[in-house]
Amino acid sequence: MKTTSIMTISLHSTLWCFGSLILIIPISALVQDLPWIFSLLSLPLVIFTRGLMRGNTRTFIWMCFVTLLYFCIATDKVFGTNAHPLDLVELIIIILLFLSAMTHARCKQKINSSHGENHDEKEISF
Numbered sequence: 001m002k003t004t005s006i007m008t009i010s011l012h013s014t015l016w017c018f019g020s021l022i023l024i025i026p027i028s029a030l031v032q033d034l035p036w037i038f039s040l041l042s043l044p045l046v047i048f049t050r051g052l053m054r055g056n057t058r059t060f061i062w063m064c065f066v067t068l069l070y071f072c073i074a075t076d077k078v079f080g081t082n083a084h085p086l087d088l089v090e091l092i093i094i095i096l097l098f099l100s101a102m103t104h105a106r107c108k109q110k111i112n113s114s115h116g117e118n119h120d121e122k123e124i125s126f
Contacts, residue, residue, distance in 0.1 A: 007107035010100045011055070017097035018052060018063075021045065021070070024093060028086040041073075057112075060105040067098045 026039035044066065051059025074091040077083065 003107050003110055007104055007111065010104035010107065013100035014060070014097060014104055015052060017093050017100060018045070018048070021067075021090070021093050021097055024086065024090050028084065028090055031086060032082075032084050041070075045070075055108070057105050057108050060101045060108075064098050064101050064105070067094055067101070070094050071098070 022042045022045055025042035029036075029038040029041070045063075048059055048063045048066070052063070071091070071094050074087060074094055077087040078091050
């Protein structure tokens with residue numbers, strides 16, 4: 001597969017998983033009769049919406065760091081004493097989100113560097 005087609009597929013997968021995660025967290029909290037405050041755990045992800053829609057590579061990378069925190073919470077819920085099937089669905093969505101976002105960011109960086117737009121190797125003049 002070409003890098004551009006992988007990048008397109010990973011972008012669509014990222015956006016789908018991102019929307020699903022924002023929805024599954026409050027639904028899971030409501031179904032499990034958790035306090036209402038737990039349904040607000042998806043709000044920090046909303047910060048990344050604008051950057052994801054614009055295709056900003058840094059937003060994808062930072063979102064991956066934040067999803068690692070959600071991964072820790074979901075793993076604890078899945079392997080806890082009161083595991084619910086929605087917790088497993090949440091964990092799977094988080095893993096897919098992380099993988100697709102990192103794939104998109106890496107492919108976009110690869111395409112930019114092949115076009116000579118690599119900003120990491122700028123010469124610094126004093």
